[in-house]
Amino acid sequence: MTKLSPLQIERLKYQPKLPKSLQNGVNSLELVEGSATQSVRDQEQIKALFANTYGKPTVTFKTTSSSSSSEVRNVGVILSGGQAPGGHNVIAGLYDSLKNANPANKLYGFLGGPSGIIEGKYVEFDDEFINAYRNTGGFDIIGSGRTKLETEEQFQKSLAVCKSLGISAVVIIGGDDSNTNAALLAEWFVKNNAGIQVIGCPKTIDGDLKNEQIEISFGFDTATKTYAELIGNIQRDANSAKKYWHFIKIMGRSASHVALEAALQTQPNITLISEEVEAKKMSLASIIDYMTDIIVKRSENGKNFGIAVIPEGLIEFIPEMGSMISNLNDIMASLETDSSFVNASANEKFSIVESKLSSENAKVYASLPALIKTQLLADRDPHGNVQVSKIETEKLLIEMISERLSQLKAEGKYSGKFSAQSHFFGYEGRCAFPSNFDADYCYSLGYNAFALISFGLTGYLSSVRNLTQPADEWIAGGIPLTMMMNMEKRHGEMKPVIQKALVKLDGPVFKRLQDNRQDWAMNDRYLFPGAIQYFGPSSVCDITTITLQLERGKTLAAV
């Protein structure tokens, strides 16, 4: 018998909530078709690439009084990409839905991500297996992986594996890229008369897989609550000790949704948003100025402490840094195999790099602290790019601000004390026990995925909407994956992809920050969200993100 934590024992008993339409099971559903759809942009190209799956209608479900019987179906499920809280509940919902429809149905889990379907590595789920993972965090139930399903050969192999298991539908749980690949696979299966359906589920803590059709990706709620817990705790500490500035970097490389949501939940003194830095073409110097100005003014008010929240990807969005990093990636390709470089001392390496960079980029590189210069030269990722997550941007800012403050002190313009602590939160939130919201949402997404399968649909994303209302009132249905696509350049080639959602600088969420940040900077408006609660008052346990509430508020007002 595996030893479990007290919370895990109790959470295993939690019965996630479903939308009313799904509560009687999949055999009591009626499909309601909306009107035909088109892709968000580049309609002609997307249509040509998805000749068999393009233009389908959106669908929703409603309950019928009659119950139909259901043919036997075998389904396979894949977890793709980085962990997000609630993945296990998608699988549990899918399993319950499928077994409720017909106990002879089988659910297979492909192991280690998309490579599992190619290599034929799988498990078959049964009650005992599934029950051990209900309402838990992590993707350890079958593991995940980052293999991209996109080549003809991979599709062929996947087909063979599915055929051998009698699988007639595959559910892919993943982010924008994985769902793009789900659309390609769906199209390929139809084109090749494979008789295999493909359904996607929207996953990512980053919150950048959302659009008019998807209100939120799962995991965002739990992850941001976990980061907000930690920021809040640190704020309380800073406000008690009154002696440290805490620079807190938050996961989220390309979009700043996570940092923004965590900031709205905690109201720190400074919040940087990558999208704003890029849009305003803010230089590193201007960011340092902005932060230093707040630090100096707080110090004048007797406050030598504070909290700054920084998105992980910031550095790439600073124009001169982005340009320098891109130049650096190019020159490092040859330097990495150059033994005279590899064996050089740190200082010699800096000089070599500066001599190879363009003069503008060399100046930027030379201006950085040694720690960051070193990190920029560290191991590249498989594409030869610097691993931005390994660059300690929070320390870069601390060091440059310290220098700036020393100058100001020498000029008699600052007399405070700047002592800083740095933090980076990411892994702490990706595998937390899903919040009630994510537990319910994920279970519904999985349950609903089998409803889509049972109506023979393919190339659809499982969609559960109206999420700011109680689960009873959630609307279950499906969205053609092609509807969310457009053409974008990837590795030099135009490809059909699901648009990534960045923080909208004219949207209500960023506006909330913008309207308040001056007040939050100087007056301490810290909020302390505390640990995620799974039991107790609904006001604590069942609330979702501020981002979702503000975005839906806007939509509702616009209707």
Place this chain on the structure above:
Amino acid sequence: MTKLSPLQIERLKYQPKLPKSLQNGVNSLELVEGSATQSVRDQEQIKALFANTYGKPTVTFKTTSSSSSSEVRNVGVILSGGQAPGGHNVIAGLYDSLKNANPANKLYGFLGGPSGIIEGKYVEFDDEFINAYRNTGGFDIIGSGRTKLETEEQFQKSLAVCKSLGISAVVIIGGDDSNTNAALLAEWFVKNNAGIQVIGCPKTIDGDLKNEQIEISFGFDTATKTYAELIGNIQRDANSAKKYWHFIKIMGRSASHVALEAALQTQPNITLISEEVEAKKMSLASIIDYMTDIIVKRSENGKNFGIAVIPEGLIEFIPEMGSMISNLNDIMASLETDSSFVNASANEKFSIVESKLSSENAKVYASLPALIKTQLLADRDPHGNVQVSKIETEKLLIEMISERLSQLKAEGKYSGKFSAQSHFFGYEGRCAFPSNFDADYCYSLGYNAFALISFGLTGYLSSVRNLTQPADEWIAGGIPLTMMMNMEKRHGEMKPVIQKALVKLDGPVFKRLQDNRQDWAMNDRYLFPGAIQYFGPSSVCDITTITLQLERGKTLAAV
């Protein structure tokens, strides 16, 4: 109106539990005296230093049927040292107890720690003020500080401030040092016929203020649960992604109780305990060997991932590192003001330092990665010592293990992949919302402190025991502070101090780790404690630490 988080709104309503004896208020209590006490060691010296307060009996309370009236008393309270969850509840319990005894009583809070009583900086509490802080984390209600109350001049000033406010008792909430100073102040007040009592309360997340009389210091429960939440979440991530080793450093400079408790709650692959490293005189090389061995063996089993928990203070407990650091502290005193050193390049600094260290220590210093060499030369603390908390021991270990693994790979003895992430958790836990245990315990400690005051006691520590039982059955009383003292060398002088409790290598808590660590190293026995829960099943909300349970189990078995 201040904006509050949903959890804060709900937690303000929580009514902490009290021991049965205190439930009818302080006016219905009878004092039960135990036998006279003596200090744990050095009895003659301690007795001589505490002529007026030494040897008093331990006391407990029981309820009487008759209710006595209570004279009017003004009390002052001080928060001393680092934050610990529950400090606000000590003050709330004290306030409620005092107002229940006589509504004309007044409670003053001294601002910014012990300096508040010296400088006469204070607030007077009322219901509205106290109510806003019930069951919240942090010390921001009146702030804290690290001023040591120990000189005649400080005592004189404190006396004057207390007299001006009509204060006849002071409650000092602090760790071992602060309670040592509480004992000194109590003795001084008696000796000088000041008519002012002093009562201490046992605070510290470090868990090193405990002994036969104190089962646990407050804050340890909440802080360790917060760290265990984060370690558990990261373990789930590691076990899902299966590609990273996470090195997690946990706050706790001199004792490893926090790392040990967090490890027992989560069962990571590797846990280092400073006390063991010191006792076994483990060298840095042998620690690297121990960890590398586990990493290699796991890799042979296909597991290129894992979790290592490292206590913050480790580096000082490694004999050769401790010696080198001590030597370094000495030579840095002069180097820090030497401009030729200050203006030297990093590499030059390393050479200068190596030339000044003893040859053995120079070898140790030279063997370290540049990052750590630099951190060892960074700003000293006010005593001229290196700030150990700023040394990234977790990165030191990662870098040295990486090198070791490269060697093994070259020798054909290792073929795995070692990719590591580092974390440091400390500030995240010191100001969390107190767990139900800490909320109840702290409230009881504060409530009980006024009971001790109302019986005219001084030089006592507020004591609440039998803590593994429900709060109803807790035993409230007081322990003479001198009972916990012995003589120790501080800054070259023998001083009376409360003994610090280190991890006992022959105790049941360490034994639990020792008995299991081989299994945990290779087989993944990860536990996922999840976020602290304040509502819901008692099995989740009302459990205390494994440390306390094991230690009390032992005591109970021995009775």
